[in-house]
Amino acid sequence: MAASSAHSFANYPSLQDASVIVTGGASGIGMEIVRAFAGQGSRVAFLDFDVDGGRLLAAELQDGGGRVQFEPCDLRDIDALRRAVAAVAEAHGPARVLVNNAARDDRHSWEDVTPEFYDERIATNLRHMFFAIQAVAPGMIAAGGGSIINLGSDSWWRAGGGFPVYTTAKAAVHGLTRGMARDLGPHRIRVNTLVPGWTMTERQKRLWVTPSGLAAQLAAQCLPDPIEAVYVARMALFLASDDAAMCTANNYMVEAGSI
Incomplete structure (x- = not known):
């Protein structure tokens, strides 16, 4: 089912002109999140080490009238x-x-993990989240509030194997969310975890999606369709908007009922 043809998505007036930062926005789920905020009229900036991909996306969205950095x-x-x-x-x-x-x-x-690899994977998948929060929180406090959305994963909920340091980092995201929601809540800053299921990004399809693997995934879901990145992006918009003003310290699942 194609999202663009099957669904009429919401517009959030509270996101018009909002200053938004997305990390890892040059591809995959992050790219769809950047597109979604640009489509709401937000001033969206994204950070990524994929320089070529980042420049292409920024140029595309700027050509379409978006305020993208x-x-x-x-x-x-x-x-x-x-x-x-x-x-x-x-x-x-x-x-x-x-x-x-x-x-x-x-x-x-797990047999091949060294201390150096472990530290690098935690730096890639977890550490920057805390320091990004630390960097933006003073501005949010001065403005009287904000929304922080940490991307989790359903992999550890489902006891997924084959990438133990990744699942360790993603499980820790929930502790980061809960603790920071308490610390920042008095400033009306909301902190939530957005939990995607197995999302059919180009990277996933190129590296890991097989007919048998996809069939097993769809059999595990309550809903029969593959999860596309656009659905994860739409949840990010909701959590960022004023419509989610009383939503914090919680998990918001976009996994088609597979947990």
């Missing part, structure tokens, strides 16, 4: 992350919305 950034470098957030604030104003999307679910065997 691409900041090349390796999120494992926290000083670079802080500089990128500062550059976005200078261009678009302090972020009202942060979508902590960036992650890589590269497969690996």
Whole structure:
């Protein structure tokens, strides 16, 4: 079922002109999130180490009239992350919305994990989320509120194997969300976890989707259709909007009923 032909999606007036930061926005789910915010008239900036992909997306959306800023950034470098957030604030104003999307679910065997690999995977999939929150929170506090959306994963809920450091990091995202929701809540900053199921991005289809694997996934879901990134992006819009004003410290699942 094609989302564009089957559904009429909502428009959120509260996202018009909102300053938004998306990490890992050059491809996959992140790209769809960037597109979705641009379509709402937000001032959207995205951070990614894929320079070519980031520039192409920014040029495409700017040609379409969007106010889009691409900041090349390796999120494992926290000083670079802080500089990128500062550059976005200078261009678009302090972020009202942060979508902590960036992650890589590269497969690996538990027997082969070294301390160095473990640390690098945690830096890739978890550490930058905290420091992005730390970087944007002062501006949100000064503005009187904001929304932070951390991307989780259904993989650890389903006891998925084959990438143990990834599932460790993604499980930890929920602790980050809950703790920061408590700390930032008095400032009317909401913090939630958006939990996608197995989403059919180009990377997933290129590397890991097989006919048998997809059939098993669809059999596990309550709904019969593959999960497309656009549906994850639409949940991000809701959580960012004023419609979700009383939603915080919680998990919002887009996994077609597979857990």
